[in-house]
Amino acid sequence: MERTPLSVLIVDDEPLARLRLRSLIEANTEPPARVVGEAGDASAALALLQQTPCDLVLLDIAMPGRDGLGFADDLRRQPEPPLVVFVTAHADHALRAFEVDATDYLTKPVRRERLQAALLRAAERRVQRAESAPTGPVLVVSDRGRVLRVPAAEVIYLKAEQKYVTLCSGRGRWTLDDALADLEQRLGDGFLRVHRNAVVAVSAVRALERRGDDDGEEGWSVQMSNGDWLAVSRRQLTAVREVLAAQQRE
Template sequence: MTLRVLIVDDEPLARARLRVLLGDCREPAALPTGEADSAAQALALAQHQPFDVALVDIHMPGADGLQLAAALRDVPHPPLVVFVTAHAEHAVQAFEVEAVDYLTKPVRRERLQAALQKVERLAQLQPAREADSAPDWLVIAERGRTVRVPLAEVLYLKAELKYITVRTAEASHLLDGSLSQLEDKYPERFLRIHRNALVARHAIRALVRHHDAEEGEGWAVRLAGVDEVLMVSRRQVAAVREALGE
């Protein structure tokens, strides 16, 4: 068995050292298949890619490793967590979030290998998850905390710069992720209306003529729960009409 590893540390040198150590591990073998320098980036990766284990630093900007470990329980394929940190004082808290092991820096290969052996044993005991299972919420790390936003409350998802705006009737959140991956994962829940936007099918109320400062005359959708309208690309107008039953 080759373990798929997510390395989470805000220090590039620390991530590089773990990559080298993992390359020296043989029983079991371990392959770094993802890296993140923050809890938000790690959550975005884990939402869309399966990992067997996450090697997580505790002290990071924004949400810390303990908050990340708790949030990782809610991703589609929760990885087991091994903390790798320079600080020994968080060991009790680490095991409260069900960490498999707690390694202090500088990490020795023998100690990392022992932790991976624990992961391998536990992974073999865990029941297999459905390949296409998807949670009914989005896990978002923001402003030093982790929130769980139910998909039933999401009205639209809009790509803006490197983030996705997740809009509910009550609030807006920023998610680090891919709009296309969310579209593929929840095709029954969200409809693509533009290259930069998905809308909740249940929230679509009307297709209206609209003038946009950037795109000119065109079509837009009105959604329940928000006052703004969202532009619809010409190629998606037919899909919106179909969703409205026209």
């Protein structure tokens, strides 16, 4: 079966360096790869990526404006960042390069064999990403500067609180700016609105009880798989009972 070539963006402020990399890539047959764009600095590269996503960025480090290390750090915060291979005249940035999850680190002048090895490594990582990518809906959250993808299958519940929505999953809790109704629509089947401020994963519902709230008033609440309790409105009480009854029948 014919493989999809690696799509490559070359980012280097030296035109001759870009020309050499392009010629090496075009002459390389294993793995197949094609250059989809060139840029002389980080700003131009970012603009290109917004129009033409790619699998791999061949990235210089010493450039005017944002340097390659900073730009690579920016890239990995994106929901679906490209792989990065650094191409530089200096070997003293190698440790820092791998701290930003670089796939490889090449020193100039780049040898054909080393570039091929880097492309092979990038092709392998592309396959690994595809195999581990979650199927179904995914919510994107920010976690201490990083961007994480939380598959719907990991979501326990969403609860609106003031201006934000708290996403609770088996991996942790995050705050989202999106409206609860928009998130509910994005998640699709398998989720149930139990209250005007809460949407739960049907598979994570464990119990339904009458409980007192913080004001001492008694009402119905549902217990989730992580032990948290969420209020259930009278309007949704029947639907929650049906969920629990279906679970007991299974």
